[in-house]
Amino acid sequence: MKIKLGLLYGGKSAEHEVSLLTARAVTQAINFGKFEVYPIFITQTGEWRKGNALIGPAETIEELQFGGGSNRPNNITKFLPVETTNTNIEEKEDNANLDVIFPLLHGPNGEDGTVQGLLEVLNLPYVGNGVLASAAGMDKVVMKQLFAQAGLSQVPYVHFIRKEWKDDQTELIRKMEESLKWPLFVKPANLGSSVGISKVSNRQELIKAVEIAFKYDRKIIVEQGIVAREIEMSVLGNDTPRCSVAGEVLPTKDFYDYEAKYEDGTTNYAIPAVVSPELLKKLEDAAIRAFKVLDCSGLVRADFFVSENEEVIINEVNTMPGFTPISMYPKLWMESGLSYSGLIEELIELAIERYEEKQQLEHSKDGE
Structure with missing residues (x-):
């Protein structure tokens, strides 16, 4: 019998489009002789959609956005409704029939342990890292602190949250200029795919880059550049x-x-x-x-x-x-x-x- 595989992709994240590209690439490569593939699409507003089983590779991104199987929205059924109180027994049984979930989600609400925790609670097998590894791997500051415990070499860095920046921007800039050497890389702590990242070479660029990074996360990490x-x-x-x-x-x-x-x-x-x-x-x-x-x-x-x-x-x-x-x-x-x-x-x-x-x-x- 074929393994019933749920492909989970999309998501409320700045990396939504990356996830769609990943999902389409996986459908192009997966062996449909071994797997019965069910698309589970999360819109950018957080709506979950489960489509009919794919009979072959997704031809377009639009097909995946509609949940697969057909490009008609009326073929979509809810997988996990936002209002969970509306979840009926039939939907729960249908979800339980999936043998394994393949999360193809990037960024917050995807690879940060949140979806992994949900799948753990649902007692569903899923591909990839668990709650702890996902959460720690998403937060660059926590990740670096754990790497330090393991004795792994790292570049010098400074981190801070939005309130600290608002309360004492001057002191934080002084700290960065004293402890780090230009150029610097300014990053949201909880994001990937280089979204929100800037390379800066002076104080004015630094201030602008921090404001850009704060659009994506409340925590910022600033790393020293390195020739390597x-x-x-x-x-x-x-x-x-x-x-x-x-x-x-x-x-x-x-x-x-x-x-x-x-x-x-x-x-x-x-x-x-x-x-x-x-x-x-x-x-x-x-x-x-x-x-x-x-x-x-x-x-x-x-x-x-x-x-x-x-x-x-x-x-x-x-x-x-x-x-x-x-x-x-x-x-x-x-x-x-x-x-x-x-x-x-x-x-x-x-x-x-x-x-x-x-x-x-x-x-x-x-x-x-």
Whole structure:
């Protein structure tokens, strides 16, 4: 029998469009002979829509926005209504028939542990990282604090919340100018895909960049820029994760921004990256340490800076990297001998493996 797979995508996030691109790419690669695929679309206003089973790859983004199966809105049924009091038994039974969920959500309300928590409460197997890893991996400040505990090298940074900026902007700027060196990167703490990120070289640009970043999050992180190679590693597994070959990002722009990642295709990559065996070993060790300190499962893309003297400095991890045709995560596995469709199948297997292990846990104090 086919595995009933729910593809969950869209979402109330600035990365909504990225999620749609990812979902369409997955439908192009998945083996419909093994999986019965049900699209579950979250609109930008937070409405959940479950479409009829796809009979083949989604031809257009518009098809996915309508929930799949047909481009007619009347073929959509609610999966999890916003007003949960209206959820009837029939809908609940239909949802329970899904064997596993594949969340293809990026950013807040998607890869930050919120949806993962919902799926845990519903007792549904799902692909990727759990609540803790997702939440910690989404918040760049918490993530960096955990990396420090694991002894991973990082660039200097400063972080603050909106109220601190409003109360004492002058003192925060002084602190940044004293502890960091230009140029600086200003980022929302809880967002991905380079949305809201700015590179700045002076105080005026810094103030403007902070205001832009505050449009996306109440917490900001400001990192010191570094002259270094940008090397990425894909990690796959649960308790015994393994790494792909290394890949190097060769941006033609000033930095690897949203458009370079998803829209204009101008960024070049070296896959595999030209690295010595010693450097590759250091990258693998750091990627696995990052994976384990966050208690990750399924998949992670670990991003590093490599200095001229081959010091490995971790930048961040992405607990739900994109699966678009130009995304680094699947490219690295394809270069490592694992096809796109094979990668999807292994991720689903890992999700079911983790779920079945959790079902062995006792839920009473007497173990009965």
